[in-house]
Amino acid sequence: MPHGGTEGKREGHPESLCSEDRKALAGLEKRIVEGKLKDRDKMLLRLGRIQASHPQVADLYEMAVKDSKEGPRLIWRQKPEQQQWLEAREGAYLLRTNLTVNGATDLWKKYMQLTEVEAAFRT
Numbered sequence: 001m002p003h004g005g006t007e008g009k010r011e012g013h014p015e016s017l018c019s020e021d022r023k024a025l026a027g028l029e030k031r032i033v034e035g036k037l038k039d040r041d042k043m044l045l046r047l048g049r050i051q052a053s054h055p056q057v058a059d060l061y062e063m064a065v066k067d068s069k070e071g072p073r074l075i076w077r078q079k080p081e082q083q084q085w086l087e088a089r090e091g092a093y094l095l096r097t098n099l100t101v102n103g104a105t106d107l108w109k110k111y112m113q114l115t116e117v118e119a120a121f122r123t
Contacts, residue, residue, distance in 0.1 A: 021057050024050045029074045040065060040072050047074065060086070 028046050031037040037046065043065050051057050063076040101107040 021050075021054045021060065024054060025057070025061065025063070025074070025076050029076070032072065032074050033070075038071070043072060043074065 028037075028043070028050060031046075032043060037043055047063060047065065057063070059079075060082050061076050061078055063074065065072050066075050067073075095107060095111055097107065097110075099107070099110060101110065
């Protein structure tokens with residue numbers, strides 16, 4: 001579902017997923033709709049800044065500045081194929097290692113030991 005200035009939040013989208021990305025895009029969209037940002041080049045520059053500070057934005061969302069009868073508008077929506085991936089990764093860790101271990105529990109213990117050692121060196 002494309003996102004527009006007057007439309008509500010997408011249903012079924014957990015608030016915790018990509019909230020900073022969505023806030024940044026919604027903020028830019030709001031400035032455009034309210035007429036606070038009128039220059040198309042500046043709109044594109046701001047969109048580029050959002051993409052630079054939130055690198056996953058380009059992977060997760062389709063975005064474009066398109067002309068409408070009200071003037072240029074930011075149109076953005078989550079890529080449909082990414083929803084399942086986002087839900088699957090929420091709260092999950094992927095650990096890749098060259099260690100030989102006796103299962104996930106053993107690997108997790110070694111990982112936690114490593115994080116404790118790293119934390120000790122930082123303090």
